[in-house]
Amino acid sequence: MISFEKYVRAESLQQAYELYQPIKNVVGGGMMWLHLSNAEYDTFIDLCDLGLNEIEEEEDYFKIGSMVTLSQLERNESFKEYFGSAFEDALKHIVGVQFRNCATVGGSICARLGFSDVITLLLPLETEVEFFNRGRMSLEKFLTAPNKRDILKYIYIPKKKRIIRYESVRKTYTDIPVLAICAVKNDDGYLFSVGCRPAIAKLIKPEEEVTFGSNQRGSKEYRQHLYSVLKERMMKEMEEE
Amino acid sequence: MQINLRINHENIRAEIDPDMTLQKFLRSQKYFSVKCGCETSNCGACSILLDGKPVLSCSVLAARAEGHEIETLEGLQKEAEEIGGFIADEGADQCGFCNPGYIITAIALFKENPDPSDEEIKIWLSGNLCRCTGYEGQMRGFIKYREWRNGR
Numbered sequence: 455m456i457s458f459e460k461y462v463r464a465e466s467l468q469q470a471y472e473l474y475q476p477i478k479n480v481v482g483g484g485m486m487w488l489h490l491s492n493a494e495y496d497t498f499i500d501l502c503d504l505g506l507n508e509i510e511e512e513e514d515y516f517k518i519g520s521m522v523t524l525s526q527l528e529r530n531e532s533f534k535e536y537f538g539s540a541f542e543d544a545l546k547h548i549v550g551v552q553f554r555n556c557a558t559v560g561g562s563i564c565a566r567l568g569f570s571d572v573i574t575l576l577l578p579l580e581t582e583v584e585f586f587n588r589g590r591m592s593l594e595k596f597l598t599a600p601n602k603r604d605i606l607k608y609i610y611i612p613k614k615k616r617i618i619r620y621e622s623v624r625k626t627y628t629d630i631p632v633l634a635i636c637a638v639k640n641d642d643g644y645l646f647s648v649g650c651r652p653a654i655a656k657l658i659k660p661e662e663e664v665t666f667g668s669n670q671r672g673s674k675e676y677r678q679h680l681y682s683v684l685k686e687r688m689m690k691e692m693e694e695e
Numbered sequence: 696m697q698i699n700l701r702i703n704h705e706n707i708r709a710e711i712d713p714d715m716t717l718q719k720f721l722r723s724q725k726y727f728s729v730k731c732g733c734e735t736s737n738c739g740a741c742s743i744l745l746d747g748k749p750v751l752s753c754s755v756l757a758a759r760a761e762g763h764e765i766e767t768l769e770g771l772q773k774e775a776e777e778i779g780g781f782i783a784d785e786g787a788d789q790c791g792f793c794n795p796g797y798i799i800t801a802i803a804l805f806k807e808n809p810d811p812s813d814e815e816i817k818i819w820l821s822g823n824l825c826r827c828t829g830y831e832g833q834m835r836g837f838i839k840y841r842e843w844r845n846g847r
Contacts, residue, residue, distance in 0.1 A: 456714065490735055498714065551804075551821075552751045555745075555750050556736075556750050556755060
């Protein structure tokens with residue numbers, strides 16, 4: 455369990471950013487993974503009072519506050535209209551309803567976890583992230599850029615016509631995936647996001663090679679085999695739609 | 696630091712450590728239906744309602760509950776007895792340690808969706824672990840509770 459001396463509810467993004475600069479301070483989202491660490495911090499910075507817990511629907515995109523919970527994403531009715539059941543399919547396996555009522559989209563993105571279903575899902579949807587200091591950039595760029603001490607404000611997902619599928623393989627229902635794939639079909643063709651390789655999710659075209667690795671949940675060869683089967687299956691399903 | 700919150704419709708003011716979890720705080724206030732299970736956000740034994748939504752109290756800071764409404768089974772006795780009876784009738788409570796977590800989640804489910812499908816019940820209860828039984832008893836109990844509640 456993490457420990458810290460001081461708890462501060464940030465009153466502004468500027469204050470949160472400034473407090474976050476010393477390495478001994480930490481920003482918490484839902485705290486689901488963070489609280490498992492044994493790290494000792496001086497100050498815990500809570501963003502819960504900054505109005506970042508809403509999903510706003512604009513004409514061309516959805517603007518999602520970084521403190522929006524996974525349950526809010528899973529149950530958003532407008533998402534179903536634009537993304538079908540993709541959000542539900544990707545998030546329903548994450549531990550349980552109670553967990554998803556706490557875990558935040560910002561925490562899921564900033565932690566850059568290799569097994570993240572959230573990142574695997576958002577990558578092929580042309581998602582952008584907006585930070586307090588660094589401004590707005592694609593999620594793909596953020597994932598490959600050096601990590602900097604900054605505050606994630608919003609996530610933007612454009613409203614576009616596309617077919618989306620999400621598939622994952624797990625040893626048990628609510629376990630971390632052995633492999634996760636989000637496939638998108640739009641006017642330009644197919645785009646895949648492959649997560650839990652076990653490295654962080656990566657965007658690829660169908661003809662591109664993906665590199666896999668081994669860990670406790672599965673070998674490199676097993677993941678490669680799963681990927682080739684799921685990719686073909688998903689493309690076939692989307693072709694028929 | 697000091698926090699002000701409502702627990703089971705009662706205003707509470709208390710001194711806490713800044714890094715104290717809600718689970719530890721609630722147990723320190725004698726709400727023993729909130730169990731210490733895995734304490735790694737997995738088992739659901741510490742489930743409580745925060746503003747009506749089920750959450751894992753082992754992963755929520757007590758400081759973050761400032762100004763919020765907390766409900767534990769101590770404040771939901773009638774519902775707990777009803778649902779608990781159906782679980783017991785199906786032999787799904789060998790040691791009973793996981794029961795409060797199951798019941799809190801079920802209360803939240805039936806409040807949000809009075810007539811959930813079997814699949815919806817499974818999805819809602821998948822965050823609660825039971826190490827004595829095979830989950831079949833709990834499922835039977837909740838399905839029978841649903842049928843009884845809806846007069847079927």
